[in-house]
Amino acid sequence: MLRCGLTWGDRTVDPMTHTSAVAVKATDLIKTYGTGDAAVRPLKRLSLEIPAARFTAVMGPSGSGKSTLMHVLAGLDAPDGGSVIVGDVELTGLDDRRLTRVRRERIGFIFQAYNLVPSMTAQENILLPSRLGRASVDRAFLELVAERLGLTERLHHRPFELSGGQQQRVAVARALVSRPDVIFADEPTGNLDQAAGAEVLDLLRAAVDEFGQTVIMVTHDAGAAARADRTVLLADGRLVDTLEAPPPRSWPPR
Amino acid sequence: MNPVLRANLRSGGTRLFAAGAAIAVAVAFVVTSLLMVDAFSRTMESQAEAEAAGADLMVEVSGLVDDPQTPAALADQIQDLDDVGDAQLIRSAFAPAEIGGRDGFLGVSELPEHLPVEFTEGRAAEAADEITVTEQFADAYGLTVGDAVTPEDPATGDAGDPYTVVGLISGIQRAGSAFVSPAGMDAFPEEAFPESIRVVLAESLHGDAGAQRIVQEQIQDLIEQHAPEASVLTHEEIVEAWLEDLAGTSDILVTIGLGFGAIAVFVAGLVITNTFGVLVASRMSTLALLRAVGATARQLKQATLAEGALLGVVGSAVGVLLGFGAAYGLGTAARGLWLEDFAPVRLTVVAVVVGLVLGTVVTGAASLFPALRAGRTSPMQALRPADVAPAEGGVPRVRTTIGVVLGVLGLGAVVAAALLHSPLLGVAGAMLGFLGVLLAARAIVPAVVRGLGLLLARITGGEVPRLVAQNARQTPGRLTTTTSALLIGVTLVVTMTVGAATAQRSLDEEQADRYPVDAAVASADVGAAVDAEDAVTGSATVPGEPAEETTEDGAQAPAQVVAASAETVAEIARRDDLLPEPGQALLSASFYEGEQPVAQWGETATVTLKAAGEEPLQVQGEMAGWLPPGTVVVSSAAGWDLQEAEGQTWMRFSDTATVDEVMQVSGTLTDVAGAETPATVEAALSRASISGVIDTVLLVVLILLAASVVVAVIGVSNTLALSVFERRREAALLRALGLSRGGVRRLVSTEAVLMAVVALLIGGGLGVFFGWAGVSSLVAEDVMGVALAVPWGRLGLIAAAALAAASSPPALRLALWGGPSPRRASPRSSPPLLRLRCLRVPFQV
């Protein structure tokens, strides 16, 4: 069994004592696309707190603003109003260079598809954020994660040589190895079949349970949401409900 | 290494290779030019060295023609100076001669005693009836040792004493092509001119620069007394003076080489910008992903720039090697075929540095714009499925404005260059203007393609053209890039074609103007003989009558009055407006020569013609150099009774007749009509010799432009390959939405055809303009009009090639790929290929 509460660089997080800490705090988020009659408003004064070291699912009807929320929280897109705080950093008002640095060091992202740079091997993809930031690479940790994700044999393969499920696992590994404060996942299982999807969910669950990560995942699948600690419901750009799941089950579930 | 750079290099693949090939070809061209000019200069230098070799001082006495005694006396005085070993007066003379059985012109000089020459055969001329010639001269006249060379006395036309060839000298000699001994020079029928005095110092001082200067001063003093016009140069000064002469020639060569080099490099720059544009566009989602996981804008920019720099370094290094190889090959060929002494080609530091720096800087600069675009990628682009990618931005105003300004300035400069006859201004203006057109193309091309697509849709009522029109709005950047690549190629090739045709036609018209009839003989009885000649395509008898031209003071000169019919002119002449109006006439040049010219050379003259049994005829005559001596061409309405038997024969030669063939016909005319009968083939000769020159010049220009065309073709194939990947996704979506396989293919080829049409329209127009302006700027002065010639047949071929090039590769690839099947569009089976959001699992809570 792996250790819990690994050392995150200079930021030591102990999941047992920080369950109530806030990893991401969004206040009065507003996002508008277009102008005039054609204006769409995916986020309408949305406020939200994501607890650290927990697995949060985001659900809601199509077009309710889930993806937009993810992008704004992850610093990929700027809101038109309100503020976002990731860890202790206020994203609003950061210039592009600082924002990029926050993304590189504190945020991991898993997309629904097209997560990997096609011309890089799995290992290069995994190490990309640290390479970009010229940070030293913790080889031992990389090997640990690769082994845990069953990628050891695949590290030198290019994405087109991997199955969709394997590609998603590489994306998860990338999000883990750079040891970000928060991992965002936008429908990470949307393109996968049942088995592969379950595998990815297991990994995200493990990221929280074993590596003390904070995970926020958008999903349309109630089954997937059931693996989370809490579920946030969005409708029409607003937060409508928060469901606390039953106490976390032991892992693995079998 | 920057991880982004590494990923870029890996994903660039064949496209990077093609861009590298483009820069390598351009650099190779520049390097070859530089190395060839360098070798050429060294060749000339060593020739100058070789000839000055042996002489310590040279006294230039060719100005002293007034007193033939002075140079000889001066030479004797110099000989008497203490430090002088030998002072030889070198004389030269010219006269017509029969050389190896052929008529020619012979220039002889005395062979300097101390000139180190190499004999390939025989020895130096010693006796008065011996002559030594250069190998080149011998080749030209088919001479060998033992043959005779007989000069004529130019005044009387009598043959002089023959010389026998006793030796052949290798290489080119500055001093001349045939050499005789001093005794031989005295025997020459024409008076010899003193050229120079070659001074060799006494044994121990030979080659000593200090002694040379001292003797130079002593000679200077002698010159002061005798011949202040003469100048004396030391060995070093001679070589320097000759090299200065040469510098002009090398400068012209450098200008030509660099002018065409600039075109090649410019085209390569455009091709590379295009290639990088394509690369960046095809990497958009990867770049966005990199941004999303923490790459800064600067890292992406730098990676693209570094990619360009790296490509530039590698491409130019290959180019330098290629260029060296090409120059080496050319140098070897030159030694084998033309100039034995051609200096070996050496890789110079200048050529290496210029090649490397030029290639690297141009490639780096070419990747600048694409790099900026790479830096502007937003991370959000990684999250957008391709099928809902937002339309690329509207018309970029700044780019269009800069483009229009550059275009107007550049094309204006081209017009100015055409009017001022300044080729360099023309090249610069054309490049600037073309750049402007390419920048503005982003605003024009998509709109035109869209318009054409909609028009086609209206006409055919088909769905495919409408999709093309929509695409033009959706991806104007891609459309413009592809069209630009075609545009570059089309413009270059059309410029070349139209330029060649225009030059040809202008020279033809110029010739037709001066020489409307190829040959004429004052005899009506040669028709059958000349018609038997292959080179003669037609002949006609022009009726005439012997007459006398009478001047105001009563002097009379024999003349032959002829009048050609309109049919004869149509059949024989190269322009129709040659016949004089009633009361006017054409006069052969002979009327302007001799004791009593009818007027100043070339001016209009009033002459009176008289013949037995005819009314005197007074006409306004204009000079026509193409008429046999004594000929007057009058209007057929002049009222005289002209007879065919008393007339002339006019001939037309084939357009491909060579100088030799013309000379042969000339010989036939002499044989049949007799040597006394006035005849002229001057027009045919001029045409034959000029057409040879034009062909050579056009060939050289073609070869020089070939590098640019190769680069442009690389660019076209490069850019066309681009869209194939993008198109697969697009095509898969359209297939999923119900477009048939054939429909997709039609979509691709319709778009390609429309792009090619736009490229042909713009490139064709620019090419015609550049071709005309190029020729206009190259003619030295306003001496001749430039007649634009548009060779429609060849342009048609270019159009067909462009259409085929534009439509076949993508269509072919799509066809090979089997056309997209809708299944490929399903999200599960190939997620990166296509993500269709509409097929997603329904929402459930």
Ligand SMILES: Nc1ncnc2c1ncn2[C@@H]1O[C@H](COP(=O)(O)OP(=O)(O)OP(=O)(O)O)[C@@H](O)[C@H]1O
């Ligand atoms: N770039 C954009 N331009 C204009 N409108 C946009 C853009 N991105 C999203 N929207 C709009 O914002 C709204 C919210 O979109 P968003 O993608 O956040 O929904 P979502 O909840 O993720 O939906 P889904 O479950 O289908 O993924 C939608 O109405 C959408 O049309």
Ligand SMILES: [Mg+2]
């Ligand atoms: Mg979404």
